[in-house]
Amino acid sequence: MSTNYPGAVNFQDAVTMEETLVVTGAVQGASFSGPIAGAVSATTLSASGLTKIPNPVKQQTITPIATQAGAPTIAELLGGFINHASTGGAGNVTLPTGTLMSGGISGVAIGSTFEWKYYNSGSQTATIVGDTDHTIVGGTAAVTTGKYVNCTSVCTAAHTWVTYLSGLL
Secondary structure (H helix, E strand, C coil): CCCCCCCCCCCCCEEEECCEEEEECCCEEEEECCCCCEEEECCEEEEECCCCCCCCCCCCEEEEECCCCECCCHHHHHHEEEEECCCCCCEEEEECCHHHHHHCCCCCCCCCEEEEEEEECCCCCEEEEECCCEEEECCCCEECCCCEEEEEEEEEECCEEEEEEECCC
């Protein structure tokens, strides 16, 4: 499949990576500015001296929440994994305000994004909700016992965040 956009890289055939990255039949461009001037056209683009990482390891912190109505901090969300032992009836897990989210990330800008997981290890359903200027979108916000959801939090404006939920498993 081939899609052409003026001035964009066109991936027509293949991209492979071992110790050398090879993009075959792919580089086509109209014109560029900056350090590369003029038009570029080639059948192979390659870079060598690369290291292939077959299964990168993420350094994450598992944050336990032992109350029914949990409120993880931005630092806990950035740790990557929230383990909520929900008990005593249905409750909410309230994510930080947009202001707290932005304040907890150095150099935050519109488009800043991070991923994390929420796991309900308890005996009750918990619903993920956002506080002021923090919206929840997509997926199922109600997470039942023994299930987890993948979360992607994105800064969409000054002190405004959206967390996208996907894959209740």
